[in-house]
Amino acid sequence: MKNISKDNWALWLLMASVFMMMALATREVAVEKGFESLYANVIFVSTFSLLIALYAIIIDILTPIFDWAFKRMGFKAKTKIESTKAKNNDGLVIDYATTRDKTLKKQEQRILAIEKKVITYVGDVMSPYLSKHDLSILIENVINFIHLNFAPNFDSSASVKISRVLTTADLMHFGWNIAKPFRKSGAHTALFLKQVFADAFRNTELQTIERKLRNNPMTGTIKINPDICGCKRSEEVQKEGKPATPKMQKSKSESMSAKECALTDMNDDLAMMSCGLEDNIEDDEDAA
Numbered sequence: 001m002k003n004i005s006k007d008n009w010a011l012w013l014l015m016a017s018v019f020m021m022m023a024l025a026t027r028e029v030a031v032e033k034g035f036e037s038l039y040a041n042v043i044f045v046s047t048f049s050l051l052i053a054l055y056a057i058i059i060d061i062l063t064p065i066f067d068w069a070f071k072r073m074g075f076k077a078k079t080k081i082e083s084t085k086a087k088n089n090d091g092l093v094i095d096y097a098t099t100r101d102k103t104l105k106k107q108e109q110r111i112l113a114i115e116k117k118v119i120t121y122v123g124d125v126m127s128p129y130l131s132k133h134d135l136s137i138l139i140e141n142v143i144n145f146i147h148l149n150f151a152p153n154f155d156s157s158a159s160v161k162i163s164r165v166l167t168t169a170d171l172m173h174f175g176w177n178i179a180k181p182f183r184k185s186g187a188h189t190a191l192f193l194k195q196v197f198a199d200a201f202r203n204t205e206l207q208t209i210e211r212k213l214r215n216n217p218m219t220g221t222i223k224i225n226p227d228i229c230g231c232k233r234s235e236e237v238q239k240e241g242k243p244a245t246p247k248m249q250k251s252k253s254e255s256m257s258a259k260e261c262a263l264t265d266m267n268d269d270l271a272m273m274s275c276g277l278e279d280n281i282e283d284d285e286d287a288a
Helices: 009-032 037-072 080-090 097-131 132-146 168-182 186-196 206-211 231-240 245-257 258-274
Strands: none
Touching: 009 037, 097 132, 097 168, 132 168, 132 186, 168 186, 186 206
16 A cells, blocks of 8 residues: 555545445355355455455556656656756746845945045045135035935035136036036036035026036046046956857856846846946036
């Protein structure tokens, strides 16, 4: 009876029913031949037990033979590992929350690295034209500005006095340079300059500042620098590398499991949602 399991109990039940019918038929024959009821019952039990035993022996002997024959013919049984793998792929479960948190954490670290470069740029460029106190205020204002998701609203205490060596054109170029990595709009950048450099722009309208942010980009003390964070240089280095061939890409995709592919797709979607920090700001003045 060791062959009875969850997979073949139905077959055993069917065969037991057949053997019982055969044993009953044998008992009826014995009764017709004149055997007493006791002997007829013994014949019934014996016949049923013998048939069950023979069936079990045949299963024990023939199953390995059938398995060997099927393997010789090229048939391969579905293993438990393959069944488990197929089941896992069918019920694919991905921890999107954890993956999203990791991706957003990397993006946050990337933003902080860009912020550090922008602050370094502010200190290097503006320190010759500001007092130490005003430079500290300017850096604080820049940090607040790049983290705002709405129009800046700095009060008069945030204003700094700049050396007259710098012109309003220089300050416009400065504003564009620090706003570009964070995709600040031209209108918000102009408002930031108007509030922080209130004395320098006291006679200049916001629309004028917004329209002339990039005027004469290569003239003046502070020039337009579209890459103060050095991001484009790193991209150019990556482009110099040999691109992957279609064959290599195919091999890589074939080697990835369904779960890995799904995680990769999700990471790509998250990267597309949070990337573009190096893109140009919306230059409304170009459309004017």
